[in-house]
Amino acid sequence: MKKYWTVTKNSWQLQLQYRLNLVLWRLRSITILLVFYFLWLNLIKENSVFAGFSQSQIFTYFLLINLLRPIVFDGQQRRMAQEINDGSFSRYLIMPINHFLYEFSRQLSNKVINLFFAIVEVVIFILVLKPPLTIPSDPQIWLFFFLSLFLATILYYFLSYLFNLTAFWSREAMGPRFLFDWILEFSAGAYFPLSILMRSFFVFLSFLPFFYLIYFPITIYLSKTELIGIQQGIIMQLVFTIIIGFFVRWAYKKSLKKYTGEGI
Amino acid sequence: MxxxxxxxxxxxxxxxxxxxxxxxxxxxxxxxxxxxxxxxxxxxxxxxxxxxxxxxxxxxxxxxxxxxxxxxxxxxxxxxxxxxxxxxxxxxxxxxxxxxxxxxxxxxxxxxxxxxxxxxxxxxxxxxxxxxxxxxxxxxxxxxxxxxxxxxxxxxxxxxxxxxxxxxxxxxxxxxxxxxxxxxxxxxxxxxxxxxxxxxxxxxxxxxxxxxxxxxxxxxxxxxxxxxxxxxxxxxxxxxxxxxxKKYAPYKVLNITFNDKGVEKTQVEKYGIIQKYNQYAVSIEVNREEVKKVATAILSSDLPVDDIMIDEVDIDEVIRKIFKK
The missing domain is CATH 3.40.50.300 (P-loop containing nucleotide triphosphate hydrolases)
Known part of the structure; x- marks a missing residue:
């Protein structure tokens, strides 16, 4: 595993080389956080409820989005597809590595750096604006929350990796990837709580894996899901992870037979 | 192995x-x-x-x-x-x-x-x-x-x-x-x-x-x-x-320099295929087996030979010829 740890360390160094990029990326997160805060401050008054969320729950939801985004998602999710399209992916095929772990090690560095800054931002946000927040007292809730968050991270990685494999089959993987990311974030509840949506559409989304990436862990944290619902949700996360993991393995083998290593 | x-x-x-x-x-x-x-x-x-x-x-x-x-x-x-x-x-x-x-x-x-x-x-x-x-x-x-x-x-x-x-x-x-x-x-x-x-x-x-x-x-x-x-x-x-x-260039090149008034092209054409010609310097392609004989003949002739060298064909030239085919 030392090789993968070295990949993570190198990726950290790389990100710290691009300080402006990092600052701009965080600026984007802070802007989204502030926009949502002031928007919901006007939409939902104290002691009122919107789509089943109280004011403190909705503020907690958005602060958690800011913290969960860097953990679950990846800011450089299109890099692998780019490498496949420009042929630089070949370098991984000749090295004694497992690319699935190698890529995760690179993403891990991204996650840690962005999470660090997200925590700093959220703490400053709480200290300055003092929004009402919900903090669960039941340790069981915390346990299920972290378990679902861990599974969500793995599930997203599998989904993202699977989608990047389309680059083996098409030179134009970037456009579909952009659309995929948008649909994924929307369906994951990364823009707003999904319970705002029409009931039938909400139920439809709950059958998709995206639902379990952001919305599901946050509703556990906010105690908006019953114990049985939590257990079912975690089973869904596991089932999706296993099925998609199987597809990743199958598609990776198929894709490599198709690979031409163009550009080298 | x-x-x-x-x-x-x-x-x-x-x-x-x-x-x-x-x-x-x-x-x-x-x-x-x-x-x-x-x-x-x-x-x-x-x-x-x-x-x-x-x-x-x-x-x-x-x-x-x-x-x-x-x-x-x-x-x-x-x-x-x-x-x-x-x-x-x-x-x-x-x-x-x-x-x-x-x-x-x-x-x-x-x-x-x-x-x-x-x-x-x-x-x-x-x-x-x-x-x-x-x-x-x-x-x-x-x-x-x-x-x-x-x-x-x-x-x-x-x-x-x-x-x-x-x-x-x-x-x-x-x-x-x-x-x-x-x-x-x-x-x-x-x-x-x-x-x-x-x-x-x-x-x-x-x-x-x-x-x-x-x-x-x-x-x-x-x-x-x-x-x-x-x-x-x-x-x-x-x-x-x-x-x-040897396979693709079954010939060697005679590089000859002349003094005095030099030579006319017609005077050297009979010895082989002319690669380069000017009055004072000529390059001639000659079959490998005959190259020594031809060189001796040129030296024994009344041509104003200053120097004569038997060279191997340049590999670049051979490769160019192969790819041209």
Whole structure:
């Protein structure tokens, strides 16, 4: 595993080389956080409820989005597809590595750096604006929350990796990837709580894996899901992870037979 | 002992026909014609341990495709390749630890970090012990004289310095096989020579089996005793570089200089095919068997010969002729 740890360390160094990029990326997160805060401050008054969320729950939801985004998602999710399209992916095929772990090690560095800054931002946000927040007292809730968050991270990685494999089959993987990311974030509840949506559409989304990436862990944290619902949700996360993991393995083998290593 | 064995190896690429123009692109959204191109057509060759073999061929001949198949990047369409007893496209870790591929046109180091970081990563990837890493690194850094640039970001290095670092990264785990795909491309003559000298010395000392592709004949002439020439996916020659000249150039060149008033062209035409002519210097192609006799005849004639030299045909010329066919 030392090789993968070295990949993570190198990726950290790389990100710290691009300080402006990092600052701009965080600026984007802070802007989204502030926009949502002031928007919901006007939409939902104290002691009122919107789509089943109280004011403190909705503020907690958005602060958690800011913290969960860097953990679950990846800011450089299109890099692998780019490498496949420009042929630089070949370098991984000749090295004694497992690319699935190698890529995760690179993403891990991204996650840690962005999470660090997200925590700093959220703490400053709480200290300055003092929004009402919900903090669960039941340790069981915390346990299920972290378990679902861990599974969500793995599930997203599998989904993202699977989608990047389309680059083996098409030179134009970037456009579909952009659309995929948008649909994924929307369906994951990364823009707003999904319970705002029409009931039938909400139920439809709950059958998709995206639902379990952001919305599901946050509703556990906010105690908006019953114990049985939590257990079912975690089973869904596991089932999706296993099925998609199987597809990743199958598609990776198929894709490599198709690979031409163009550009080298 | 045979290190590399290739039998009837072929690779077919499929692609879509792209007609020029915007309207053709719109039509292409609905209907596209699939085309196939056979980059490598059933080639056969084998390479012994420690050999340094030059792969020659024009662009698109199939050299890089062959290297990609030998290194496991590509699946062959048919046929088989065995390297060190392994099938490359199976990508077994035991095989991957025993070879390296260096591509002159592709950077394999971490572009924004000093080369040293890539070396350390390769140490971990290839599971090189601390002791071996230090020993190999010192040796390679000394041979290539790059001690001063180890902590400089790769993107700030010159092409020659970068190629030296690429070689170090590739050789840290002491591979038994080295695939070099145009390692001197784009380098100035001094840098080319440095890289050539290094490859030569490394091959002699480590007995590493090397396949080298290059467009520069100097690389091939200086490094390879054996060459494999590929054209349109087919091997058209596999043998000693010296024999290549004998096979494709069954003549030598008489370079003669004249003094006094020089010579008329008609006076020398009877001795062979005139390659170059001016009044005072003439180059004549003469059959290998007759070259001594012809030289003697010229010297015994009343032509005002100042000097006469019997030269081997230039290898560049031979290769150009082969590819022209």
């Amino acid at each position: 045979k290190t590399i064995e290739v039998k009837n190896l072929s690779k077919v690429y499929e692609y879509y026909k792209k007609q020029p123009g915007l309207w053709a692109s719109v039509k292409g959204l609905f209907k596209r014609e699939k085309l196939f191109t056979e980059a490598v057509k059933g080639i056969n060759f084998s390479i012994e341990e420690g050999e340094l073999v030059g792969f020659l061929g024009p662009n698109g001949a199939g050299k890089t495709t062959t290297l990609k198949m030998l290194s496991g990047i590509l699946y062959p369409s048919s046929g088989e390749a065995t390297v060190l007893g392994f099938t490359p496209h199976k990508r077994q870790k035991e095989y991957q630890k025993q070879f390296a591929l260096v591509m002159g046109q592709k950077n394999q180091l971490w572009w924004d970090l000093p080369a040293m970081e890539s070396f350390i990563l390769n140490k971990e990837i290839y599971e090189v012990s601390d002791e071996d890493f230090k020993k190999n690194l010192d040796e390679l850094v000394g041979l290539l004289d790059i001690k001063d640039i180890l902590d400089v970001q790769v993107r700030k290095l010159s092409l020659g310095q970068r190629m030296k670092c690429e070689l170090v990264a590739a050789l840290l785990h002491k591979p038994k096989i080295l695939f070099l795909d145009e390692p001197t491309i784009g380098l100035d003559v001094v840098a080319q020579k440095n890289i050539r000298d290094f490859i030569k010395k490394y091959n002699q000392e480590q007995k590493t089996t090397i396949i080298l592709t290059s467009h520069y004949m100097d690389d091939i002439k200086e490094l390879c005793k054996r060459v494999v020439i590929i054209d349109h996916g087919t091997i058209i020659y596999d043998g000693a570089l010296d024999d290549l000249i």
